[in-house]
Amino acid sequence: MAPLEPYEKIYVNPSFIKTGHGEIACETCHGGNPKDPNRQTAHQGIVKDPTFPDADKACGECHENIASTAKNSLHYTLAPFEKVIKARANKDEGILEKVCQAREKHCNGCHASCGQCHVSRPDYIEGGFLRGHLFQKTPCMHTTCASCHGGRVYSEFTGANDEYPPDVHYASKGMTCMDCHTGKEMHSDATGVATRFDLPERPRCDQCHPDVVSEKPKTDSHTIHRDKVACQVCHAVGYRNCSNCHVGTDKNGLTYFRSGKTEMLFKIGINPNQTKGRPYTYVVLRHPPADPGLFDFYVKNGLGDFDKLPTWKLDTPHNIQRITPQNNACNNCHGNAALFLLEKDVTDWEQKANVRGVVPDAKIPRPIFDRPAIRPDDPSKSPHPPFPPANATYSMQLTCYHTWQWRAGTKGGRGEIFPFEIPLNNKGFPPIFPRSG
Amino acid sequence: MKNLLKKKGYKAGLIVVFVIAAFLGPAAAYAKAEPAKSKSECIACHTDLNRIIRLSSEIEQIRPEFRRSAEASGEG
Numbered sequence: 001m002a003p004l005e006p007y008e009k010i011y012v013n014p015s016f017i018k019t020g021h022g023e024i025a026c027e028t029c030h031g032g033n034p035k036d037p038n039r040q041t042a043h044q045g046i047v048k049d050p051t052f053p054d055a056d057k058a059c060g061e062c063h064e065n066i067a068s069t070a071k072n073s074l075h076y077t078l079a080p081f082e083k084v085i086k087a088r089a090n091k092d093e094g095i096l097e098k099v100c101q102a103r104e105k106h107c108n109g110c111h112a113s114c115g116q117c118h119v120s121r122p123d124y125i126e127g128g129f130l131r132g133h134l135f136q137k138t139p140c141m142h143t144t145c146a147s148c149h150g151g152r153v154y155s156e157f158t159g160a161n162d163e164y165p166p167d168v169h170y171a172s173k174g175m176t177c178m179d180c181h182t183g184k185e186m187h188s189d190a191t192g193v194a195t196r197f198d199l200p201e202r203p204r205c206d207q208c209h210p211d212v213v214s215e216k217p218k219t220d221s222h223t224i225h226r227d228k229v230a231c232q233v234c235h236a237v238g239y240r241n242c243s244n245c246h247v248g249t250d251k252n253g254l255t256y257f258r259s260g261k262t263e264m265l266f267k268i269g270i271n272p273n274q275t276k277g278r279p280y281t282y283v284v285l286r287h288p289p290a291d292p293g294l295f296d297f298y299v300k301n302g303l304g305d306f307d308k309l310p311t312w313k314l315d316t317p318h319n320i321q322r323i324t325p326q327n328n329a330c331n332n333c334h335g336n337a338a339l340f341l342l343e344k345d346v347t348d349w350e351q352k353a354n355v356r357g358v359v360p361d362a363k364i365p366r367p368i369f370d371r372p373a374i375r376p377d378d379p380s381k382s383p384h385p386p387f388p389p390a391n392a393t394y395s396m397q398l399t400c401y402h403t404w405q406w407r408a409g410t411k412g413g414r415g416e417i418f419p420f421e422i423p424l425n426n427k428g429f430p431p432i433f434p435r436s437g
Numbered sequence: 438m439k440n441l442l443k444k445k446g447y448k449a450g451l452i453v454v455f456v457i458a459a460f461l462g463p464a465a466a467y468a469k470a471e472p473a474k475s476k477s478e479c480i481a482c483h484t485d486l487n488r489i490i491r492l493s494s495e496i497e498q499i500r501p502e503f504r505r506s507a508e509a510s511g512e513g
Contacts, residue, residue: 012480256506
């Protein structure tokens with residue numbers, strides 16, 4: 001995202017005056033003295049962002065319904081931050097107070113207001129008008145969303161992470177953040193919401209793909225995995241994981257963040273919080289920049305109850321693909337322990353926090369080959385040529401959802417694949433081939 | 438007076454005056470609003486591209502540089 005020139009940040013497009021918002025006198029929202037020709041005295045008492053902290057004040061005059069809930073939205077309050085940090089914080093009053101001060105100083109600066117989405121870029125990147133102060137009903141994701149979500153989500157969505165493709169919704173359909181994250185969600189009241197995944201207005205895949213959760217999904221894989229596996233487990237690819245974070249203030253009074261290396265990983269874990277809306281056993285887990293020593297600069301043992309919450313957290317990577325490395329063959333996932341969050345993937349100091357998310361050996365899905373081999377009694381009767389050579393040793397394997405393959409060849413050789421499609425019976429096997437035991 | 442009102446020409450004149458006044462009223466109010474806008478120094482300055490470029494570069498030179506701590510590090 002290109003930085004703005006200094007003049008671009010404050011230049012008002014003359015056409016703004018002709019818009020509805022341009023009918024309102026500048027000083028009504030921003031204060032200052034519009035009759036004073038002296039730049040310095042005219043700007044005395046100026047309010048740069050009249051929409052924060054009180055959304056009702058400027059916007060609520062006309063957009064009462066939106067402002068009344070937006071002021072309690074996730075972007076305004078960052079309420080889950082407070083909940084998470086308080087849950088992990090040392091409960092000693094003196095220590096807790098210092099933790100809260102540090103949180104206020106380092107974490108709460110990332111909020112966004114009405115103005116920081118619809119009029120200017122967020123304060124987090126020093127603001128500047130989006131389009132000459134012309135109000136943007138739907139902000140541009142490349143400037144507005146990317147300003148704060150550029151590190152992980154935006155990079156995933158647009159394919160900025162090397163070797164990882166962009167999200168199919170973006171690359172093939174040209175969709176933007178706002179196509180899923182609508183104004184209804186952005187402006188909704190998040191009071192009492194523990195995480196962003198608990199917001200009732202959050203987007204859901206089935207809103208556009210209702211077949212997936214219907215009684216009879218068109219795809220066998222959806223019939224088999226529905227309610228057991230979150231969509232992202234099969235359809236997302238590798239995403240960025242952070243290892244730690246420490247905050248402090250340097251000798252010049254400037255705040256700083258220090259984080260460790262990031263790593264592109266894909267980890268499937270056990271859903272630590274099954275709900276009616278998220279009943280899955282398996283979900284994708286991401287490691288955020290969490291560390292028990294986060295606030296050590298301000299107070300030792302500030303996060304004394306760090307283990308209360310997992311450090312591998314439920315996540316929904318934004319790089320959805322129809323075909324992914326883990327779903328293009330059953331056994332790419334079944335029996336592939338490397339895809340799952342195992343005890344060895346979790347550092348010693350995180351073991352206790354992640355007890356519920358780590359996948360025990362017994363919960364790693366067994367390879368499909370573990371089932372009795374499927375062999376045709378008489379391949380010549382099969383209506384699905386081509387057949388493997390008569391003298392070949394062969395096996396059949398399920399590779400994709402409708403496609404079975406013959407792998408045939410001489411002993412020790414690589415063999416040859418003979419793909420064909422065949423209707424499956426209600427047990428997931430080709431009806432013409434009996435199972436051999 | 439009664440005789441005066443009975444005269445057709447006088448009645449028509451009154452109607453014409455009333456109609457003109459009805460149209461002139463809002464127009465006068467609009468004429469008042471326009472100068473108010475153009476008198477705003479905010480609008481005059483912030484919509485003048487040349488002026489805003491010159492002023493913003495002047496401000497940029499005297500404004501303390503936005504500094505990030507040298508101790509910040511990492512990829513996250």
